[in-house]
Amino acid sequence: MTDTTTTLSDAELTLELDRAHVFHSWSAQGALKPFSIAKALGSTVWDYDGTEYLDFSSQLVNMNIGHQHPAVIRAITEQAELLTMVAPANANLARGKAAQRILDRAGEPFNKVFFTNGGADANENAIRMARLTTGKDKVLSQYRSYHGNTGAAIVATGDWRRMPNEFARGHVHFFGPFAYRSEFWSDSVEQEGERALHHLERVILSEGQSTIAAILIEGVPGTAGVLVPPPGYLAGVRALCDKYDIRMIIDEVMSGFGRTGEWFAWQGFAAQEGDWTPDLITFAKGVNSGYVPAGGVIISESIANAFEDAVFPGGLTYSGHPLAMASIVGALDAMEAEGIVENAKTIGTDVLGPGLAALAAKHPMIGEVRGLGVFWALDLVDDGATRAPVSPAVIAALKTELLQRGLLPFSADNRIHVVPPCVITADEVARALAIYDEAFTAVETNAG
Template sequence: MTTEISTAAGLDARTTALDREYVFHSWSAQAALDLPVIAGGAGTEVWDHAGNRYLDFASQLVNVNIGHQHPAVVKAIQEQAELLATIGPATANLTRGLAAQRILSKAPAAFRKVFFTNGGADANENAIRMARLHTGRDTVLSTYRSYHGNTGAAIVATGDWRRMPNQYARGHVHFFGPYLYRSEFWATTPEEESDRALRHLERVIQSEGPATVAAILLESVPGTAGILVPPPGYLAGVRALCDRYGIILILDEVMCGFGRTGRWFAFQGYDVVPDLITFAKGVNSGYVPVGGVIISDAISATFDDRVFPGGLTYSGHPLAAASIVASISAMEDEGIVENARRVGAEVIGPGLRALADRHPLIGEVRGEGVFWAMELVKDPETREPVGADVIGKLKTAVTSRGLMPFTADNRIHVVPPCVVTDDEASRALAIYDEGLTSVEAGH
């Protein structure tokens, strides 16, 4: 027993040493990193070599929708690897075709083509390219509170601080989307926020010149920016503005798609149909890197007799395609999307609201499905955000109690896999409760 523990501890130490010596991490100052070791996972849990287990309420980067190591998806990847491990994009492949067919079965009827990419950033990159070529216009509008990826146009479309050191693309303009808790429009109701945000957007379109605007790019439900559930009428209003001015509407479903909101696509709850849909993450839970653009018939037809000037070596990779087919089938067969909707409505949402009633640190709770955020404030009246020190203490408190959290700015995002059970959600809520109590007590 002592030898096993010593060996496990040694593996954790060796993993950390190798990582610090050789791996360069994203969005980080390298010298200050102190990262958790993950050796394995199953369902909603991950663990290190020493056997310390954690509820994964980050879903890694909000992408392990089907949970860790789902046997059907793992088996599909293994079987495809034995049959054909890779093939170039300029070929027809059965598994790739089946993957596109399964994705389109969840999209509105006006969509009949899928362009595969390697992830969400290049999905947004290519959707922007399609919109510009289809319209002959250049400008792309997106919100300040957004994240669309870290490639050339996708990062400039992003609204947060990560855009600023990466401004290499042209033709991007930002506007404020709705966010009633911190309204830019002096709104006091969701309806006011929606109406005033739409008026603001229309004025931006008019001021930029409608004939110059190719696309409006929005996350259907902004994720990293704070799980900003759109108010009534907002997305439908954006659709109406796009129709009025001949603008392409791109909805980014990279984080919020494939079950995360309790629907196959988040936009399906908001009376809107876009022109292009981008996806990644939940389509196969990140088991193999993949993303893509779901293309409406009208835009697809633009390239029937005109070359689309974009491509990727690994577009429609067969291992990724196999994982998509298996993932969507498993989600259908096991009612995983329905589970996300029910757990969110019956357990997570009520539980978080109960925490907000007990803890003055929580200024607002918002979300749906398994896509929630607790916004933490110093004072409920002024709504002044807590600092990084408070978030750091809370992160330490919940991690030490066996939960892996997702933190962003002054928020804790509650984003477990869509397969989370009632008991696991309740266990997590108890850990958040203990962590908040500890931080509020100054421990």
């Protein structure tokens, strides 16, 4: 093969090599033209031409601490100079510190962390723990959900991506609450929560309570549309798990570590609904903003104790990798010291939430605004009365307009997700809101 890369610019070379050799996920390969990022800092990325963009995608909704945070880079660098790799059977100080930092934020009754390489294998191992400690097999999860792209995790996922991948056993889906597009003919958020819990209990009884090991549910379903649970819903799921001896697994891969303005999304709901906790918490990219691949399962004491004498039949070569562990310690310490989780909550309450509501009042295409912290979605409709979703062409046009104005968006189905880093400032949000406004105006004008 002849090397012609020396005649190309960095921008041209990036796309040349990508199109020639990189196989992209969830894509038909032939028509791809990916956006190229040359460098980044904080809430901003730059392309190879030097054009600046506000990153309101947080890449895959994980850049909680922002791009290139010096504390995380320093932690990785110092660990790399000391020790780059140990087998998971060996003890390492970085791993112990990372587990301690995570457990401090999870609170009681959690006392152990099983480290994985990402969110999918975190959910795989949480499911395994639930099955082993209950002696039961089935896993219930929502249709509107995403839990990862490995064997059980992708089948636990509710959306279309599971359908070509349904090879794992024992998975059953149910509808969670979504008042704006209710499956239950509800006429209020409260009624939606009540009817969704009734539906879930009927699924449990219809499947057989003696067959169900776990209910796997996101703290706030993210990829499915930032579906904030109604008041009391998660507490109701906890109550059903207690009633029928089912393990409750909360997937905080996307919603954890500041995204909703809490360390974990479930903690915000538990504070309002009473004193409840899940049995297992899964986490990944938010814990260190994805600087080094990492994930894990936060394990309650009762489940951890079940493996004091019995062998846990699972493990990963890179479990608790020192570079990943150091990045977790660096990220969580910096987030604590700099009040980054509190910033996400304040931005959501005082700036982003009101700003998006004002945007919806101006643009009829925005049927609903929903979210918490720096975790929001705009549900876009052709008709406000019927709530018919906009076409893919409208979403494509919006993405083009946003990019042209210097904002890197996140879209899914008929939605634009508004998900900046937790370090975003009020001034940056104001800039972004102006860009969204201009983009919606342009698309509406062209459509009219």
